[in-house]
Amino acid sequence: xxxxxxxxxxxxxxxxxxxxxxxxxxxxxxxxxxxxxxxxxxxxxxxxxxxxxxxxxxxxxxxxxxxxxxxxxxxxxxxxxxxxxxxxxxxxxxxxxxxxxxxxxxxxxxxxxxxxxxxxxx
Numbered sequence: 001x002x003x004x005x006x007x008x009x010x011x012x013x014x015x016x017x018x019x020x021x022x023x024x025x026x027x028x029x030x031x032x033x034x035x036x037x038x039x040x041x042x043x044x045x046x047x048x049x050x051x052x053x054x055x056x057x058x059x060x061x062x063x064x065x066x067x068x069x070x071x072x073x074x075x076x077x078x079x080x081x082x083x084x085x086x087x088x089x090x091x092x093x094x095x096x097x098x099x100x101x102x103x104x105x106x107x108x109x110x111x112x113x114x115x116x117x118x119x120x121x122x
Contacts, residue, residue: 054115057078073104079099
């Protein structure tokens with residue numbers, strides 16, 4: 001039997017075990033990639049919703065609004081921001097600056113968009 005060449009049963013079993021571990025690792029990586037793709041899609045949709053809600057806001061409306069869109073729950077806050085007297089024009093109306101914050105929540109994640117908006121002076 002010394003003249004025969006080939007693999008022993010033990011070598012074949014070790015090779016199959018290594019191949020099996022590699023296949024399981026590739027399947028897990030693929031599943032993780034799909035989960036990340038789904039999270040990325042939800043995050044992008046939430047950012048687009050927050051941007052749309054911020055653009056739709058009337059610059060005169062102050063307060064808090066809430067709502068939902070599909071799997072997303074949102075909250076929009078508009079609050080006045082004080083401006084220093086040095087920024088007030090002489091003889092003109094005082095400027096109004098509003099802080100606009102839109103928060104979109106889904107599953108266990110959220111996105112917040114914050115900006116300032118100028119409103120007609122009083």
